[in-house]
Amino acid sequence: MNRHVLIINRWTNSFAEYHRYIDHTVDRVAYLTTAAGRPPLDEELAEDIRVLSDLSDTGEVLAQTAQLVELYGPFTHVLALSEFDLEPAGEIRRHFGIPGRGPREVAAVRDKVVMKGLVAAAGLRVPAYRETPTGDGVREFAALHGYPFVLKPRAGADSQGVHVVRSQGQLDTLLDGADLADAQCEEFIDGALYQIDGVVRGGELLTSRAWRCGGSCLDFATGTAFSSVANDDRDFEKRVTGFAERVCAALSLTDDVFHLEVFREGEDDGDDDLVFLEIGARAGGGQVRVIWEEVYGVDLVAASARVQLGEDLTIEPMDLDGPVAGYLMMPEPPVRPAVVDAVTSLVGRVPALCSETLPPPGTVLSGNGGAVHTAGTFRYRAARSADVEAAIRQTLAAYRLDWHPQGEQPGDAGKPDAIREAAHVVG
Numbered sequence: 001m002n003r004h005v006l007i008i009n010r011w012t013n014s015f016a017e018y019h020r021y022i023d024h025t026v027d028r029v030a031y032l033t034t035a036a037g038r039p040p041l042d043e044e045l046a047e048d049i050r051v052l053s054d055l056s057d058t059g060e061v062l063a064q065t066a067q068l069v070e071l072y073g074p075f076t077h078v079l080a081l082s083e084f085d086l087e088p089a090g091e092i093r094r095h096f097g098i099p100g101r102g103p104r105e106v107a108a109v110r111d112k113v114v115m116k117g118l119v120a121a122a123g124l125r126v127p128a129y130r131e132t133p134t135g136d137g138v139r140e141f142a143a144l145h146g147y148p149f150v151l152k153p154r155a156g157a158d159s160q161g162v163h164v165v166r167s168q169g170q171l172d173t174l175l176d177g178a179d180l181a182d183a184q185c186e187e188f189i190d191g192a193l194y195q196i197d198g199v200v201r202g203g204e205l206l207t208s209r210a211w212r213c214g215g216s217c218l219d220f221a222t223g224t225a226f227s228s229v230a231n232d233d234r235d236f237e238k239r240v241t242g243f244a245e246r247v248c249a250a251l252s253l254t255d256d257v258f259h260l261e262v263f264r265e266g267e268d269d270g271d272d273d274l275v276f277l278e279i280g281a282r283a284g285g286g287q288v289r290v291i292w293e294e295v296y297g298v299d300l301v302a303a304s305a306r307v308q309l310g311e312d313l314t315i316e317p318m319d320l321d322g323p324v325a326g327y328l329m330m331p332e333p334p335v336r337p338a339v340v341d342a343v344t345s346l347v348g349r350v351p352a353l354c355s356e357t358l359p360p361p362g363t364v365l366s367g368n369g370g371a372v373h374t375a376g377t378f379r380y381r382a383a384r385s386a387d388v389e390a391a392i393r394q395t396l397a398a399y400r401l402d403w404h405p406q407g408e409q410p411g412d413a414g415k416p417d418a419i420r421e422a423a424h425v426v427g
Contacts, residue, residue, distance in 0.1 A: 002026055003077055005028070005078075006068065006075045006077070007029060007030070007031050008031075009031055010034050010082050011037055011040070012036045013040065015081070015289070016040035018079075021301070021305040030048040031050065032052055032055065032061060033051055034055060035051050038051055065095075074098075075092075076098070078100060079308055083110070083280050086281065086282075087103070089106070109281040112155070112156075112184055113131045115251065118251055119251070122246055122247075124246060125275050127150075127188075131183070131184050132183050133181055137185075138175060138180065139175075142171060147165060147166050148166040150186045151174065153183060153184070155182060164188060192213070192263065193277070194211060195213060196244045196258075197288055198244060198257070199257050199258075200256055200257075201255055205248070207317055209237075210236070210241075211326075212228070212385070213226070213228050214227035223332075225331060226286070229385050229388045234320055251279065253281055256281045256282075257281075258280065259283065260278075260279045260280075263275040282304060283300035287329060290379065292325075294379060295381050296325065298315060303315065323383065324385050324388055325379070328377065328395055329376075329377050332367055336365060339365075340360070340361055340363040340365065340375075340401065340402075340403050341403055341410050342361055342402045343358045343359060343361075344398070344401075346395055346398055349398060351382075351394075352387050353395065356378045359373070359374075364406060375401050
């Protein structure tokens, strides 16, 4: 029987070209989307497209789905590839009896309190944590664990609403009028951050790769360059792969693309320990999807759609003797909104740099672009991780962006050093 698929979409770029992943002439496909996410969708091939003002409005999502079911019949699958749409997808499955991840299973990969509880129960180390829906709860955590500690939403993403609390004064300011209904606190782990991306099908890990991060997603969100370099240490890769498999088993991730973050504590002492931070049941953000396809030939978005739809998928295991990939993202200027006057291309000037994406002159950088609309991204391919790290350092030294605050005339307001704040992004 052909599939009847409901897709929840908020993407506005080529990732939303679902007709590349699903044959709309064989399967019937309907969409719930934002207005901004509608243009990439193929209206001629779609069974129906419903535009919603807010995909997180569960009542409206269920009402629109009910109308689609009445018009076209029951759905066999619900597909949601953005992390922000996992909850409405789970509610739809529960309400209409559609197989797949329901609200309880979604909580395991979205609610950081539930998530860490399940991982800890599997015998893996997690930071000390607790849900803190009140100011008193946050202060109790600070009194017990000291400073610094992390205060963040239970179901957040992209480092939104994340704070590293370093003092009593900072805590007092944060708690003044704060909405803590969805808050949790966790221990601050002083270790190197690694990201592990992979594809699991039928409970089997098809491929994965660990990446050592320079800085953190929070650092990038607050104005520091961010880098990520694929690991080429065989012994460590074996350990971190086993760790990822245990995490997936603990969270019942059996048919998913995942983006896992762990700390490697004590790396410089030769007696390191892996500490779980969090996981997303989706393809990684930033430049992860781009670099995987450019260097390793794997379309993680397509893989995510196919494994969730139950299709067979053949992906070769990662070759650690093959190329080492990496990327660098430059943050937006410190004064926002800012207008780009000029940015220097570095292709051909930096060894191992294989591609770049630069904002054209006239681009307005508003501070709301996240990891999508940046002041420049650079992607690398080399034989060793050390070569990629050297190329990133060269890029940081040569990079220049000229800009001026919106509403002012071009001049000397934009200083390249102001957005080249962290040459420490590689170790």
